Amino acid sequence: MAVAAGKVARAATRLRGGGSAMPGLVVERLDPRFLTHALANLPRGVVVVTGTNGKTTTTKMLVAILREHGLTVFTNPTGSNFTRGVISSMLAEIPFSGRLKADIAVLELDEAHALKFAAEVKPTHSLLLNVARDQLDRFAEIDHTAKLLAELAEQTTTGVVLNIDDSFVARIATRVPDGVTVTYFGVDPSIADRLPELQEADVRFDDEFTPPRPTAADGLLLPHDERSFEVRFGLTGRVGPMVLKQRGLAAMINATAATSTAKALLANEFREVDAVSALERVTPPFGRGEVIDADGQPLELVLVKNPAGFTVALGTYGSAPVTTMVAINDNYADGRDVSWLYDVSFESLRDNGVALTSGVRAYDMALRLKYDDVAVAEVEPDLEVALERFLTAYKDEPKRIFCTYTAMMTLRRDLAARYGLAKFGEDAA
């Protein structure tokens, strides 16, 4: 009954072009045990991927590796974070019996919703990526976020994968129940000096935490150059070298996390060649360095949502300077407080300047850039007007737009109409 009602609601919202969480809400009302029932007894279990940054990319990579190994994987492809969103995406794939036909589920959930989900379905595995300040008006403090991740680890029944370089995450090892395996991922000690590119340091305290020594089960990132890297396991194990479609150290560490988790899940069945070929084919998710062909010139859309993420994005893309626009909204999904822009250094934009700032907080962004001596050619709060101007005035140049979530939704919709792109949540490939 619940499945049928949900499917009707799903068809209805599809027609309206509505949000992805609504049909899930219908099912949840009708049968709160729906999730447990549908996900119970998946032969390979339920994997939850969470942390502040890189969830979407890492989830996509992990799913790709598992599918390359022949598994049927259920995932929440719309990036629909909430429990209801998970149910919504299940409805399309579920027979009326209410049992999901898949070997394994891999779900991207934000920190708070991961716990709500775990109250319904205990994850067999969880992959905890990192802790950074994000959406402060929702979760208030990173100490709180770290606590949520630790509680998720306590609910996990088989294996937990932790970031060895993030002391907030690595420390969670002490909270993992007896009998549950702990695996780590991180960067090779030889590139430890590049860690600041992956996390902000200024709000963390130097506490007495000694990171564990990695073993042969733990994957460590070793870049060869700007694009090529391998993931090392102990002295002899290695996955790679490989080159991702997505640029930058952040994407490499996400691939390292996905590889380490896949290896922990598949054990003896894990095949290096399959992992490499899967990872090399993964296209950047919507807005995570997605490249759009705009009148013959590349246009990169880069989602920014917190200081660590913006810092990583500037480090990743700053080395190849292009004409830049920054679009900042302050709706609920963006985080309503824009104070965090003052915790990002924009000096890497100084040489080329910024062509346009846009969004509800366009003037605040321009003001922020002024304090880093970055010239701003134009301020246009209206996103559609700004995009039109950006595309026409800089027609013959490669372009990049850094944008917050709701600004990206508006820009992406406009760009999709203009250049015939896949819709949000669909994959062009």
Next chain:
Amino acid sequence: MSTSSATSGDATSKGRIKIVHIYPREMSIYGDLGNTRCLASRLRWHGYEPVIHQHHPGNDFPTDAHLVLGGGGQDSGQARVEDDLAHNADVLRSLAADGAPMLMICGMYQLFGNAFITVEGERLPGIAILDVTTQGNAKRMVGPVVLETAFGDVVGYENHSGSTKLGPGQQPFGRVKSGMGNNGTDGTEGAVTGNVFGSYLHGPVLPANPALADALIKLAVERALGEPFVLGRIDDELADRARTRQIHRLVG
């Protein structure tokens, strides 16, 4: 301890101004370091030479400060600075009594008050430069704010669980036109005693409100050099538009 001069030996400088940012690691989680950055840049644009000193717990407090800044932090951050703050309370009180301008945001505003009473009823003493008392709440007061102040309308963003009451005779920093302010009930926001300003406003508050920034700079310059503040020419159009747009959105 770390002291850095923002410009190096500028021969045309009208004089050196020393800004002390207290507990930048522990107490500046919501971009409050932007206030320090703003003052340093504006001092330079006005023709003065800013010197930024970061004070960390356990170090000697610089008694030659011309301006003192503090921000908000997590509970764990507050716990890490309590002892050092108690240790330096007398220095800060005498600086305040002597007219040194100070701007304390959120958590440091609370610690500059008489006490913080936790939800469990525990009383954590502050250094009592401002006559305010804060009661911990389960509910957070979060959102954009517009205030009416002596420096015109001031915009910012509040994010605090403490509810603050002013003591009898204590002046607020501003009157709430939009937002919650000290406690969401009496319409007051922040507190001012002499040249010491306390407020919940992040944003950070100074970049978008240059009149407030320049008021602090004027006090610091007069204190440092014993002569009147001479304004440079600064184009504040971006700040003015950022601020007026927020005012229009929130109070029409």
